[in-house]
Amino acid sequence: MTTTTPGRPHPMQSELDGPTRVGLYRTMVLIRTFEEAIRRDYYADKGPGFDIGKGLVPGEMHLAAGQEPVAAGVCAHLTADDAVTATHRPHHFAIAHGMDLTAMAAEIFGRETGLGHGRGGHMHLFDPSTHFSCSGIIAEGYPPALGQAFAFRHQGTDRVVVAVTGEGAANQGAFHESLNLAALWKLPVVFVVEDNEWGISVPRSASTSVHSNATRGVSYGIPAERIRDNDVEAVHLAASQAVARARAGEGPTLLEVHTLRLWGHFEGDAQGYRGDLDDVPARDPIPTYRTTLSAAGLLDDATAQQISDEASARVEDAVTFAKESPLPDPADAGAYVFA
């Protein structure tokens, strides 16, 4: 792999088979459907006006609409035995990695039936059954990923870890320390940087001294690649090599995907600082990929509708379950501090 990506073959000449391609689409649709439902319920009861602490889903809400290709393309290569550590914007990776939607939704709605019995919330989704975790502190999800990788290797398995941050987070010290240590110890980690061009209101050009974090792989002597155009199949291809390297004991890889923040940094963000807003909707990767697949004869309208309906059904089931679940008992607020 090289640090810059040569032009990829046009998706029409995809190296992937039809079912895989439709599968990627299905994952992306499921993610988007989930995020749209959360967004709907987030705003459902914040009034009068907008009070961030109110409603069915209070608190900050960082949605990943537009970034589905990254999660779908990478997680396609994982099983539930592999681990993923994500960021404050974790839903797309959680879903692509197979997290149970019901327990996930219940956590986001703060219910006792949630993954963390309502203790964690949307930035703190922990799922032992898919080895998924995330953190609200920038770049600080990377270091624990090293430990999961260490344990997997120590236990004699070929399980791998995917560790995610944003391009803004890549300027945090933990990024550097983690890449160096993972490279040095040849840990089975795939580092993924989601470059959505923004760290809240700060564009990449104002946060990062180089154009692409893929450049930074050379600092650690590891392969690195920048995937352009938010292209799910290019992500899939690059990730397949990176995951294979990790499984084979050849050490970490750094993948940066140039992706898109379709919505605000968090819900309620009016994005007054953002000059590119008008162009954004046209760059939505889901309709784009749908067009590609239908042009390739893989996705007719009926199938697309069916995928969308299935996603809605699953998501609404999960959301309904969440809403019908009990809130935690305030008397138990002190439980789980210690095991």
Place this chain on the structure above:
Amino acid sequence: MTTTTPGRPHPMQSELDGPTRVGLYRTMVLIRTFEEAIRRDYYADKGPGFDIGKGLVPGEMHLAAGQEPVAAGVCAHLTADDAVTATHRPHHFAIAHGMDLTAMAAEIFGRETGLGHGRGGHMHLFDPSTHFSCSGIIAEGYPPALGQAFAFRHQGTDRVVVAVTGEGAANQGAFHESLNLAALWKLPVVFVVEDNEWGISVPRSASTSVHSNATRGVSYGIPAERIRDNDVEAVHLAASQAVARARAGEGPTLLEVHTLRLWGHFEGDAQGYRGDLDDVPARDPIPTYRTTLSAAGLLDDATAQQISDEASARVEDAVTFAKESPLPDPADAGAYVFA
């Protein structure tokens, strides 16, 4: 500048004039003379046995013998208006940057007449008159250096800052954050990494995923160079370009010097972990440079003796002053917490 250094011209064909070369030698000798005096007095009264907290100079003592070429070569381009931030191993840079030996020695001896009235000690030398500071926390001297550089530019001057760490420290998060920010804001900083191959007992190969930190300049889009062979003239040349860039507003440079830890990590370190000990004395840069200069007809024995005598006189004056100075009054231990 490139990330690897092509072979330098043999010192016989030096680009530097005679007085400059002898000046570099003089600085190196002054440093070594100071360090030897400290070492002598460090052990003078640690007994019976060795109690690190006892004696004229208690506490950890990190001496820089062998690393004089780095400090001498870099600081030759600075005036007292420029700043230097150093590490737990700071004496060589302090002296090369022109710190008053008397106040420095008094601080190391914990006296009221010391730079910090005995509050700081050898890892905490602060000298406003030469804008010198240092820190005992690995790599954490880099960030304040950015601020000095920022202030210098903000104040409309062309003053620069030299920020130093060891090769072990370059794996700390602060290194990455500082280089990125300095590059982004084009701050007038010269980052110097002293690669003495060891971070206490850990060799570079066990701490750093690449052979040279100069490789890492590309991560920040800044020029970087590795200077081989602990060669003071090569350091001088590289630093002259780096300092000139900084003064001209062209931003930071990263210089790594492959140098030598002639003694232990700290005094008392028996270095049982170190396999190269037998070779070390022969690599001492001071006799080597003396031979070079005398071969070039620049340094006869009498001059060398005179340089050495001058250094001894200055150092012994400083040490005598320190020893004769009063210790701080215990009643004043709470002074200087707040201004």
Place this chain on the structure above:
Amino acid sequence: MTIIEQPVDTAPQSSHRLTTSKAMVEGIEIEMARDPSVIYLGEDVGAYGGIFSSTAGLLDRFGPERVLDTPISETAFIGLGIGAAVEGMRPVVELMFADFMGVCLDQIYNHMAKIHYESGGNVRVPMVLTTAVGGGYSDGAQHSQCLWGTFAHLPGMKVVVPSNPYDAKGLMIAAIRDDNPVVYMFHKGVMGLPWMVKNARATADVPEGEYTVPIGEAKVVRPGSDVTVVTLSLSVHHTLDVAETLAADGIDVEVIDLRSLVPLDRETILRSVGKTGHLVVVDEDYQSFGLSGEIAATITDVDPGMLRAPVARVANPDTPIPYSHPLEYAILPRQDRIEAAIRRTVSR
């Protein structure tokens, strides 16, 4: 402020009626206009105006040379503030949430706070570290902490915690002019943000122009004779609410707003407890090894006999802050727990 903006208050009012966040900004603005060495740096402090509106309008007025958006590199840019302060500037540096201290505490407590001492007084670090604290809006365990106990425990930095517009402005001006590092901790819930639960006292009349609130002076915000409540920040407001309720029952509560933790105004506390004999501490930080213990010890240092009943501590019961609303409200020191504690204390 970018989060869905709403008009604050449309009733006719004095021209100096400000929210806490606007009062804070006014303090910064006055100092930036007065002293060219004052700069402001942090994440999203430029075009965004600060996630909690701590810098709204500053970029427009002072430009990008003095109001600087940084990369997400707290160690680097807080360190940058330190170095700039050492060389004669007066930087105000924002740590977006106090919860993020863990990525940059070394610069804060081993450098910012210690350089003056280590230099034997020869180097000064006149900088302000602003940071948002507090919970109550379901932001979870890593975005809701107060942590002032941690900052106040580590020597060499002053720590101020305004609870209202007047103090926010006056303490900001005092902090910028102070020759020491000052940590300025503002609770999101006192800022008067249009997108958070409204706090009646988060908008108030504030004098125009410059004035300072002295660092190290607590304020008796409600005099009373039966019980002393020592508190700070958002909890001042909850306590005042409760004091009004209890007044109807004939319980006369004295409320002390600490305003500064370092230096701590022990005199004011002692004077009050000397009068009331009953002490309640309300603290949104973790209970153990923190502020509430220090206030109790302020009495026992001098005369435990002043206390006619146990000291009640209404704090976070040493629990990470839960996300789910009923759980979070159970661990926060809110009106219900404050009222119960005061009633219990005066009944003994």
Place this chain on the structure above:
Amino acid sequence: MTIIEQPVDTAPQSSHRLTTSKAMVEGIEIEMARDPSVIYLGEDVGAYGGIFSSTAGLLDRFGPERVLDTPISETAFIGLGIGAAVEGMRPVVELMFADFMGVCLDQIYNHMAKIHYESGGNVRVPMVLTTAVGGGYSDGAQHSQCLWGTFAHLPGMKVVVPSNPYDAKGLMIAAIRDDNPVVYMFHKGVMGLPWMVKNARATADVPEGEYTVPIGEAKVVRPGSDVTVVTLSLSVHHTLDVAETLAADGIDVEVIDLRSLVPLDRETILRSVGKTGHLVVVDEDYQSFGLSGEIAATITDVDPGMLRAPVARVANPDTPIPYSHPLEYAILPRQDRIEAAIRRTVSR
């Protein structure tokens, strides 16, 4: 141990006579032999054997797969410990000096300590974070701090602080077996290092084989009737020295070695102060907003009337730790200050 080694004690002695550092290592060794999921990582813990001899001999016995020298990247390797613990290992991770917490506190307090809670109990983080604390040998403001107040203030991690060989081994075994994160803070001055000032109680008989000291139980190390001194770590020894002196003057001092800060054994403290009516806290950490206040509050939480005199706090007076020997000794809680405080307290 590489620093100029000297024979510890050549007099004939029981085969289990160990220094604190050797007892600590023995605890680790027993667990590593018993449980293959135990590993040790940190800086200079391999060939060097730990700067303060915390790992001497482990590399030889268990090899570089289980005893790992790390780069100087505390955030990365402490995080690595966390992730490994989450996946079923039991890592012991060394932070060389507690003073370095500032470069990695986020992993410690926002991750190691909170994951269990945030996961609603579904994820466990059974790891031990070992770290050296304390001053007294002129190592300056960044290498001499105790900081246990800071660790104990932040919820979700247990904190233990052994003062002697027996506890060092028993608490280490207990810590490794605990399903929670445990911070294990060892004072350099109690380790019995050949190159530091000798402490008579730093070498003692230690049972062979495995045993645990329960986390959360303080110990009355000297019973007495006149005054209770609550203390920990090196200060236990200073206090015992003083207690002997004072016994000659008829002052009978009860000394409590806390051993654990989290959980804190409040019962033992209350029982003792209930008996003596006089409390002195000796704490090498900074005085304000820390341990000493928490101990005072432990009494005032229950009954300030138990205290027949003010509580004396003998701690670092909120000063960075000075380098120069006479200054450092002036701010440390040493025998002179402890004795004066006890005399003052019992005389009231």
